[in-house]
Amino acid sequence: MELIVYCRSFEVALMAGPDVADVTDEIGRVVAASGVGEGSAQATVVGSTGSLTTIEYEPGAVEDFKRAIERLAPPGIEYMHELAWRDGNGHSHVQAALLGPSLVLPVRDGILRLGTWQQAVLVNHDIRGRRRTVEVTVLGQG
Amino acid sequence: MELIVYCRSFEVALMAGPDVADVTDEIGRVVAASGVGEGSAQATVVGSTGSLTTIEYEPGAVEDFKRAIERLAPPGIEYMHELAWRDGNGHSHVQAALLGPSLVLPVRDGILRLGTWQQAVLVNHDIRGRRRTVEVTVLGQG
Amino acid sequence: MELIVYCRSFEVALMAGPDVADVTDEIGRVVAASGVGEGSAQATVVGSTGSLTTIEYEPGAVEDFKRAIERLAPPGIEYMHELAWRDGNGHSHVQAALLGPSLVLPVRDGILRLGTWQQAVLVNHDIRGRRRTVEVTVLGQG
Numbered sequence: 001m002e003l004i005v006y007c008r009s010f011e012v013a014l015m016a017g018p019d020v021a022d023v024t025d026e027i028g029r030v031v032a033a034s035g036v037g038e039g040s041a042q043a044t045v046v047g048s049t050g051s052l053t054t055i056e057y058e059p060g061a062v063e064d065f066k067r068a069i070e071r072l073a074p075p076g077i078e079y080m081h082e083l084a085w086r087d088g089n090g091h092s093h094v095q096a097a098l099l100g101p102s103l104v105l106p107v108r109d110g111i112l113r114l115g116t117w118q119q120a121v122l123v124n125h126d127i128r129g130r131r132r133t134v135e136v137t138v139l140g141q142g
Numbered sequence: 143m144e145l146i147v148y149c150r151s152f153e154v155a156l157m158a159g160p161d162v163a164d165v166t167d168e169i170g171r172v173v174a175a176s177g178v179g180e181g182s183a184q185a186t187v188v189g190s191t192g193s194l195t196t197i198e199y200e201p202g203a204v205e206d207f208k209r210a211i212e213r214l215a216p217p218g219i220e221y222m223h224e225l226a227w228r229d230g231n232g233h234s235h236v237q238a239a240l241l242g243p244s245l246v247l248p249v250r251d252g253i254l255r256l257g258t259w260q261q262a263v264l265v266n267h268d269i270r271g272r273r274r275t276v277e278v279t280v281l282g283q284g
Numbered sequence: 285m286e287l288i289v290y291c292r293s294f295e296v297a298l299m300a301g302p303d304v305a306d307v308t309d310e311i312g313r314v315v316a317a318s319g320v321g322e323g324s325a326q327a328t329v330v331g332s333t334g335s336l337t338t339i340e341y342e343p344g345a346v347e348d349f350k351r352a353i354e355r356l357a358p359p360g361i362e363y364m365h366e367l368a369w370r371d372g373n374g375h376s377h378v379q380a381a382l383l384g385p386s387l388v389l390p391v392r393d394g395i396l397r398l399g400t401w402q403q404a405v406l407v408n409h410d411i412r413g414r415r416r417t418v419e420v421t422v423l424g425q426g
Contacts, residue, residue, distance in 0.1 A: 003145050003287050005425045007322045007392060038149045040184050040279040042324045042388045047399035048340040055239040056190040060222035061232065068215050068236045073352050080344035090345065094352045097339040101402070102388040104184045104244040106277035108149060113277055115189035118243070135390035135397055137324040139281055139423055141147045145287050180291045182326050182421040197381040198332040202364035203374065210357050210378045246326045246386040248419035250291060255419055257331035260385070281423055283289045 002142040006034030009046075009135045014124035017049070017092055018066045022057045023134060024119045027105065028112050030136040037110045039140015044102045046133040049092040049126040051099035057119035069095050069123070092125035099123065107140055144284040148176030151188075151277045156266035159191070159234055160208045164199040165276060166261045169247065170254050172278040179252045181282015186244045188275040191234040191268040193241035199261035211237050211265070234267035241265065249282055286426040290318035293330075293419045298408035301333070301376055302350040306341040307418060308403045311389065312396050314420040321394045323424015328386045330417040333376040333410040335383035341403035353379050353407070376409035383407065391424055 010026045023043075031041050045052050055065055072095055079090025103120060106113040114120070124130050152168045165185075173183050187194050197207055214237055221232025245262060248255040256262070266272050294310045307327075315325050329336050339349055356379055363374025387404060390397040398404070408414050 003147065005287065005323050005423075007390065038279075039147050039281070040186075042184075042326075042390075044324075044388055044390050044397075046397065046402070048338060048345075048402040053239045054190060054243045056223075056235050058223070058226065060224070060226040061190075061235045061239075063222040064215075064232050064236050065239050068240060072214075072240075072356075073348075080347040081340075081342070082344070084342065084344040090348050093340050093345045094348050097337045097345075097349050097405075098352060098356075098383065099240065100242060100384060100387070101338045102244075102386075103242070104186055104246055104279075104388055106149065106184075106186050106279055108277070113186075113188065118188070118190040121239075135392070137322075137388075137390055137424070139147075139323070140279070145289065180421075181289050181423070182328075184326075195381045196332060196385045198365075198377050200365070200368065202366070202368040203332075203377040203381075205364040206357075206374050206378050207381050210382060214356075214382075241382065242384060244386075245384070246328060246388055246421075248291065248326075248328050248421055250419070255328075255330065260330070260332040263381075281289075282421070 004036050004142050006138040009133050011131050011133050013131045015129045016127055017125040018069045019124045020062050021122050022119045023122045027120050031107050031138055034138035035142045036107050036138045036140035039107045041105045041107055042137045044135050049096045050132050051096045051123045052103040054118050055121050056117040072098055089127045095125040146178050146284050148280040151275050153273050153275050155273045157271045158269055159267040160211045161266045162204050163264045164261045165264045169262050173249050173280055176280035177284045178249050178280045178282035181249045183247045183249055184279045186277050191238045192274050193238045193265045194245040196260050197263050198259040214240055231269045237267040288320050288426050290422040293417050295415050295417050297415045299413045300411055301409040302353045303408045304346050305406050306403045307406045311404050315391050315422055318422035319426045320391050320422045320424035323391045325389045325391055326421045328419050333380050334416050335380045335407045336387040338402050339405050340401040356382055373411045379409040
């Protein structure tokens with residue numbers, strides 16, 4: 001049995017938040033390149049206004065998800081971050097912290113094991129478009 | 143030192159969501175079978191209307207948790223997922239995405255290291271009973 | 285290539301919840317001691333009224349985060365946990381379950397790979413000050 005540790009990052013351009021991108025293929029390509037047959041893919045977004053999770057990536061569910069994110073921390077209320085920094089993204093930081101930056105997915109038979117309607121998604125919560133970096137660590141046996 | 147990668151899945155039948163099941167024993171059995179002494183157990187629910195976290199698994203806290211989940215994405219409001227699919231589970235997708243599908247627990251001395259009142263739980267958010275699959279990857283040394 | 289599994293815990297004293305502590309240095313020290321160059325650091329808080337995530341750790345964003353946590357599960361509403369246990373922390377359990385106990389961070393070139401303004405934070409949701417334990421598992425190659 002060969003044990004493998006394989007680390008790569010990828011970047012995705014997202015629009016002003018909340019914007020949601022399907023990154024299943026990007027993570028899947030890292031898994032394929034790793035040579036891991038059985039193990040896990042651990043993904044973390046770099047930066048404090050991004051998050052990772054899974055959802056059925058169809059326009060309706062994605063829109064519903066965006067609305068729920070805005071309910072968690074609406075742009076229109078007072079933020080103390082704002083009073084100090086006046087960069088307009090107090091809600092972005094809160095949304096990202098609540099959702100969390102990391103996601104762990106199983107690798108089985110050399111590919112990601114997800115549900116048929118389950119996609120890995122990257123969220124940009126910042127108020128401007130951002131090119132976001134996701135670090136992926138694949139651990140397992142070849 | 144022997145390095146171990148051990149992958150297994152288990153299934154749990156849950157009622158219409160939000161329904162919550164204690165899966166500490168199921169994950170613990172995979173850990174025991176793995177032979178890992180020190181490392182981690184990484185669990186991910188397969189499917190876009192399930193989630194994993196920890197809670198004190200007693201009826202009151204579980205009921206409170208269910209109510210909070212329903213506040214995050216109430217069944218009674220408009221969902222765009224609904225307009226396209228009419229399968230009635232727009233809120234289920236949003237709830238599951240907000241909570242997230244993955245959970246990482248430490249393995250120490252061959253068992254899960256959790257708090258006394260802390261249990262690993264699987265949530266079904268779908269509007270019908272579902273038999274849900276959880277994939278567990280145990281990584282560590284024997 | 286040498287494969288490393290390195291497990292350590294640390295403790296942090298927090299005030300009554302929601303209280304938030306920057307634990308980036310604590311996790312970073314475990315990473316440094318592990319000798320792992322490329323891999324991941326997996327952190328989990330022990331106990332059902334704590335959580336882990338990342339945020340820009342500046343007083344304003346932290347205060348905004350605390351307010352959002354209190355909106356998710358306000359202390360002032362009815363909790364069934366309360367009716368059974370009367371320990372006053374029904375909201376603490378719900379908040380912690382929604383945020384989740386685990387966090388996975390990439391290790392690259394022997395250090396944590398985070399954004400410039402992104403810190404790993406530990407949250408105490410309990411209604412009294414708590415000394416909380418975080419278990420860290422570092423997996424990777426030396």
